[in-house]
Amino acid sequence: MADPMPVQRKLAAILAADVAGYSRLMGADEEGTLARLKALRAALIDPAIAEHNGRIVKTTGDGLLIEFASVVDTMRCAIAWQAAMAERSEPVDSRIEWRIGVNLGDVIIDSDDIYGDGVNIAARLEALAEPGGICIERTVLTQTRGKLDFPVEDLGEQALKNIAQPVHVFRVLPRSALPNPPAQAGEGSARSARVGAAELVPLPLPDKPSIAVLPFQNMSGDPEQEYFADGMVEEIITALARIRWLFVIARNSTFSYKGHSPDIKRVGRELGVRYVLEGSVRKGGGRVRITAQLIEAETGTHLWADRFDGSLEDVFDLQDQVANAVAGIIEPALQTAEIRRSGHRPTEDLTAYDLYLRALPLFWALSKEGIRQALGLLERAIERDPNYGPALGWAAICHWHLTNNWPEDVETNRRKAKERAQRALQDASNDPAVIANAAFALAASGENVEAMGALVDRALDLNPSYGRGWYVRGMLKMMAGQHQAAIEDVERSIRLNPRDRFAAPLLILGMSHFFLRQFDKAVEQFRRGVQESPGYPLPYRFLASCCAHMGRLDEARAAIASLREIAPDFMENLASFRSPEDQELYVSGLRMAIGEGE
Numbered sequence: 113m114a115d116p117m118p119v120q121r122k123l124a125a126i127l128a129a130d131v132a133g134y135s136r137l138m139g140a141d142e143e144g145t146l147a148r149l150k151a152l153r154a155a156l157i158d159p160a161i162a163e164h165n166g167r168i169v170k171t172t173g174d175g176l177l178i179e180f181a182s183v184v185d186t187m188r189c190a191i192a193w194q195a196a197m198a199e200r201s202e203p204v205d206s207r208i209e210w211r212i213g214v215n216l217g218d219v220i221i222d223s224d225d226i227y228g229d230g231v232n233i234a235a236r237l238e239a240l241a242e243p244g245g246i247c248i249e250r251t252v253l254t255q256t257r258g259k260l261d262f263p264v265e266d267l268g269e270q271a272l273k274n275i276a277q278p279v280h281v282f283r284v285l286p287r288s289a290l291p292n293p294p295a296q297a298g299e300g301s302a303r304s305a306r307v308g309a310a311e312l313v314p315l316p317l318p319d320k321p322s323i324a325v326l327p328f329q330n331m332s333g334d335p336e337q338e339y340f341a342d343g344m345v346e347e348i349i350t351a352l353a354r355i356r357w358l359f360v361i362a363r364n365s366t367f368s369y370k371g372h373s374p375d376i377k378r379v380g381r382e383l384g385v386r387y388v389l390e391g392s393v394r395k396g397g398g399r400v401r402i403t404a405q406l407i408e409a410e411t412g413t414h415l416w417a418d419r420f421d422g423s424l425e426d427v428f429d430l431q432d433q434v435a436n437a438v439a440g441i442i443e444p445a446l447q448t449a450e451i452r453r454s455g456h457r458p459t460e461d462l463t464a465y466d467l468y469l470r471a472l473p474l475f476w477a478l479s480k481e482g483i484r485q486a487l488g489l490l491e492r493a494i495e496r497d498p499n500y501g502p503a504l505g506w507a508a509i510c511h512w513h514l515t516n517n518w519p520e521d522v523e524t525n526r527r528k529a530k531e532r533a534q535r536a537l538q539d540a541s542n543d544p545a546v547i548a549n550a551a552f553a554l555a556a557s558g559e560n561v562e563a564m565g566a567l568v569d570r571a572l573d574l575n576p577s578y579g580r581g582w583y584v585r586g587m588l589k590m591m592a593g594q595h596q597a598a599i600e601d602v603e604r605s606i607r608l609n610p611r612d613r614f615a616a617p618l619l620i621l622g623m624s625h626f627f628l629r630q631f632d633k634a635v636e637q638f639r640r641g642v643q644e645s646p647g648y649p650l651p652y653r654f655l656a657s658c659c660a661h662m663g664r665l666d667e668a669r670a671a672i673a674s675l676r677e678i679a680p681d682f683m684e685n686l687a688s689f690r691s692p693e694d695q696e697l698y699v700s701g702l703r704m705a706i707g708e709g710e
C-alpha cells in the first residue's frame with residue numbers, strides 16, 4: 113500500500129469577515145440586502161482584496177475567508193475596508209457593517225482550500241470584533257510594528273472556542289481614538305513605536321475601595337434559571353452599593369463579560385477597580401447555593417472564597433451574607449454597620465421578586481413589545497405586594513415609555529405613571545433606585561424638574577455609586593436646559609458603568625450636545641443609540657433632527673423612514689424640554705427631515 117501523501121502546511125495571514133446582523137437584515141429585506149451586498153463586493157471589497165494581493169478562499173452568505181502572503185498587506189486591506197465602509201451614508205436600520213478578524217498562523221493546504229488553527233483563530237477573532245471593527249492576534253501586531261500605523265486596545269488573553277490555548281487579542285481602534293495628534297513629517301518611527309504599544313488607557317482607581325461583581329455562573333443545569341443567577345448578582349451589587357465607602361461598578365458594565373472567561377487583571381484595568389467578585393449560583397429542590405470568591409485585580413490574588421447554602425425562603429439573607437463577607441474582607445471596621453444601616457428588603461414575597469426579575473431584561477430591550485411584557489409582569493408583582501417599591505418604580509417608567517415613544521392610551525398611561533411613581537416614593541422612600549425612577553417618571557410627566565432633581569440628589573446621598581442615579585440626574589438637567597452639567601453627570605454615570613451599551617446614556621449625551629449645537633458630537637451618539645436599541649424610537653427622532661440641521665437631508669429622511677416603521681406617531685410630547693429654544697431646535701429639525709415647508 114502506498115504511503116499517504118504528507119500533509120502540506122504553510123504560514124499564512126488569514127482575514128475572516130462577516131456581516132454583523134445579517135439575519136436581521138435579511139429578515140427585513142432579503143432581496144435588497146443581497147443586492148446591496150453584491151454591489152458592495154463588486155465596488156469596494158473585492159477590489160481592495162485584489163489591490164492588497166489577497167485570495168478569496170471561500171464565501172458564505174454573509175462571510176469571506178481570505179488568504180494573504182503578507183500580514184502587512186492583510187492589515188492594510190482590513191483597515192482600508194472598514195474605513196471605506198465607515199464613510200458610506202446608509203439608513204441606520206439597513207446599514208451593512210462588517211466584523212473582521214486577522215491572524216497569522218500555520219494552515220493546512222487542501223487543493224484550493226485551507227484549514228487548521230490558523231483559520232479557526234481568525235474566525236474566532238472575527239466573532240469578538242464589534243460591527244465595523246477589527247480584532248487581531250498578538251503576532252499580527254508584532255509583525256506589523258514599525259511598518260503600519262494603527263492604534264489598538266489590549267483585550268488580554270481570551271479563551272476562544274475549540275482553541276486549546278488562550279490567545280492574546282487586540283482590538284484595532286478608529287484613528288480618532290489616538291491619544292495624541294497626528295505626527296508631523298519625520299516622526300514616523302517614534303509614532304509607530306507608540307502605536308505598537310498602544311492599549312486602552314486604564315481607568316484610574318477611585319479614591320476609595322472599588323469593586324466589580326462579575327456575572328455568576330448558573331450551575332442549575334437549566335438555562336431557564338439564568339435570570340435567577342443574574343438577579344442574585346444584581347442584588348449583591350445593590351447590597352454592596354449601599355456601603356458608602358465602596359465604589360461599585362454598575363451591573364450593565366459587569367454583565368458585558370457574561371458568557372466569557374475574562375482575565376481578572378484585564379477586568380480590573382477596563383473597569384478601574386481594585387477588587388473583582390465572581391462566583392456561581394445553583395438553584396434546585398427549593399434550595400439555593402451561592403459560591404463566591406474575591407480577587408485582587410492587580411495581582412490576581414485570591415483574598416477570600418466561601419459557600420452559602422439555604423432555602424429559597426432564605427435567599428435575601430444569603431445575598432446579604434455574601435455582601436457582608438465581601439465588605440468584611442475589604443474594610444472590617446466599617447462593614448457591619450453599613451450593611452445593616454440600609455438592609456431593609458423591598459419585599460418578602462418571593463413570587464413578586466421572581467416576577468420583578470423576569471421583567472427587567474424585557475424592559476431593557478427598549479422595544480414596544482418588551483416594555484408591554486415587562487409591565488405585565490410588574491403588574492402581577494404589584495398585585496401580590498402592593499407596596500413593592502422597585503416594581504412600582506419600574507412600572508411608572510414603563511407607563512411613561514408607552515406614553516412618550518409609542519403613544520397609546522396616552523392619558524391613562526400618563527396618569528398611571530404618576531400614580532405609580534408617587535406610590536413608589538411613599539412605599540420605598542429610602543431606596544435610591546426607587547427614588548431615581550420615581551423622580552424620572554414624575555419629571556417626564558410634567559412635575560417640577562428642580563424638585564425632582566432634589567429627589568435624585570437624595571438618592572445619590574444614599575448611594576454615591578448608583579450609576580443610573582447619575583444618569584437620571586443628567587437627564588433632568590438636560591430637560592431643564594442645563595446641558596453642560598447634564599454631560600458631566602452622564603459621564604460620571606458612564607464611569608460607574610463603563611461597559612454599558614444601552615442606548616439611554618448615549619442618547620442623553622447626544623441630546624445635550626445637540627442642544628448645545630455641537631451637532632458632530634451629537635450625531636455620533638444618536639447613531640450608536642440606534643445600533644444598540646434598534647426598536648427604540650427616540651434616537652431616530654434626534655438623529656433625523658440633527659442630520660437635518662447639518663444639511664444631511666438624505667440621512668435625516670432615512671432615519672424618519674426607519675422611525676415610521678416602529679413608531680408612526682413620532683412627534684414627541686415637548687413638555688419634556690422646558691426650554692422654548694430647545695423645543696424649537698428639535699422640532700424645526702424634524703420638520704426639515706419630514707419635508708414640511710418644501
